[in-house]
Amino acid sequence: MSEHIENETSYSSSHYRTPDGAPADIVIFTITSTERNTGKKTLPLRELQVLLIERKRWPFVGQWALPGGFAKETETIQACAERELEEETGVSGLHIEYFNVYSKPGRDPRGWIISHAFFALVHESLLAERRAADDAADVKLFTAQEALAMNLAFDHNEVLRDALERIRHSMLTTTIAKQFLPEEFTISELYQVIQTVVPEFEEQNFIRKITSTQSRKGLIEEATDQTGQPKMSNRYSQRAAQLYRFTDYVPQLSIYS
Amino acid sequence: MSEHIENETSYSSSHYRTPDGAPADIVIFTITSTERNTGKKTLPLRELQVLLIERKRWPFVGQWALPGGFAKETETIQACAERELEEETGVSGLHIEYFNVYSKPGRDPRGWIISHAFFALVHESLLAERRAADDAADVKLFTAQEALAMNLAFDHNEVLRDALERIRHSMLTTTIAKQFLPEEFTISELYQVIQTVVPEFEEQNFIRKITSTQSRKGLIEEATDQTGQPKMSNRYSQRAAQLYRFTDYVPQLSIYS
DNA sequence: TCAATAGTGTCTCTTAGACATTATGGT
DNA sequence: ACCATAATGTCTAAGAGACACTATTGA
Secondary structure, eight states: OOOOHHHHSOTTOTTSOOOSBOEEEEEEEEEEEEOOOSSSOOOOEEEEEEEEEEOOSSSSTTOEEOOEEEOOTTSOHHHHHHHHHHHHHSOOSOEEEEEEEEOOTTSSTTSSBOEEEEEEEOOHHHHHHHHHTOOOSSEEEEEHHHHHHSOOSTTHHHHHHHHHHHHHHHHHHSSGGGGGSOSSEEHHHHHHHHHHHOTTOOOTTHHHHHHOHHHHTSSEEEOBOTTSOBOEEOSSSSSOEEEEEEOSOOOOOOSOO | OOOOHHHHSOTTOTTSOOOSBOEEEEEEEEEEEEOOOOSSOOOOEEEEEEEEEEOOSSSSTTOEEOOEEEOOTTSOHHHHHHHHHHHHHSOOSOEEEEEEEEOOTTSSTTSSBOEEEEEEEOOHHHHHHHHHHOOOSSEEEEEHHHHHHSOOSTTHHHHHHHHHHHHHHHHHHSSGGGGGSOSSEEHHHHHHHHHHHOTTOOOTTHHHHHHOHHHHTSSEEEOBOTTSOBOEEOSSOSSOEEEEEEOSOOOOOOSOO
8 A cells, every 4th residue: 555645744844835724714694584565464575695795905805705714723613613603793602514615726816725614594683783783884695696696705606606505405404494583483484484595495285294293203393381372473464373493303314214 | 893804814914823734534434245154145244344544653653543645735625535535445536525624723743734524435346456455554444333442543533423423314315325336236235235334224114115216206226138127136145136226316305395 | 355374174196114925046 | 945035915094295275363
């Protein structure tokens, strides 16, 4: 067997070129809801949005980019990403997930810089507050389609595309929908959130399938008040709708069963 | 909004500490089959194995580690991993997949070294040949359990644990089983491969579910010869078994439907 | 009373899940 | 004839999928 690179590259051989930085970039997703002003109560319009920042320094001055920053030697890449996310939202403990590394030579004019990409799912209320509190014009939400059509800095178009693919897959296979919903939500809200991220998603008998606790093994459960009475909401319609909450059940999928 | 790190860390500020290398480590999985020597034809014993190398240099001299090596400035991390995999197997074009980054401070005594972990799925024939052709004693296959119980170099125990979790999940949700199977295989072979990676997997009516093309949408199809006759195999039993092949159908899973 | 959302009835066909049973063919 | 593997029969209960239908209530 041939020598392994890791043996050849010993501690003393510092004549090898080393990277010029290890950044984390974050695709911050949120779903905004805007009221439709008909006379009647209606379901809001929901849109999948991405937070971008306008660059002020070389390289890519004036272009929009994903937020991010360089990791320090004393922290993990994940910690770096969490720190950046907190800087953008003012809140910690949000859902953040690593999804890919970007290392194409020349991707960053500043040198050999391998970027680590995360996506975060944030409830709109957090970003709305943040934007309101800030008067800088260089941070904005764009719809996913808008952002994809822009000419982003670095290879961020590719990063964003990959992130979208990932979130679409996760939306259908995990319970990340809860990141975009209040603790207690109606079936329509859940359905709308799924459709916002995955427009192709369509289930005629959605309410039936998801509430038939036998097959879904209790993915969601009815919300009740202290007296055990079912909690209802009429924020979107005259007729009140049952509120549900996610349980902690983690569904296991399989193509073979 | 506060300044972003990426703006503060401009091209000229090279006073920041930079990483000392960007390696890729590869968890090379294979499934070995060993004949049971009963008089009768039987299904072979299958085991999930991992390729490890014994380190010859500082750090962790004499300890077992995952194969890997440092990326060059002129290649992507993925290309580096593919190169390493080809060095181990002598073959290119194998299934290789990125799954995580490891960046805990101090994980590598040589410095600030952020490692990128891949897993590869290799048919046993490729590694068997390789081992036979090579007289070095520092490359070996271990069963997954053995490897996990060892004290591996760096944080490779953690990497291996994560890789195992990932491959177990992928085995049930994607068609990676085909990486461990010949082009045409029997239902028992497929079942055995799945069970080797995911011992908990048990389906009473496996053959029925997977061959009922209506629900599985033709995940696999019967292998036939030139005349359209079904191809059979009796390598594991007296009664010949139908051979199947994977189609290119990619199943879409959802917890909501 | 209408609009917009919430939810149920009903039907057919398919699938899940559990077990029992039959098929094959070399040693 | 036996054994290990391959495959089918049969039954029940549950679910998928399609569509029509009823329920609620503020403006």
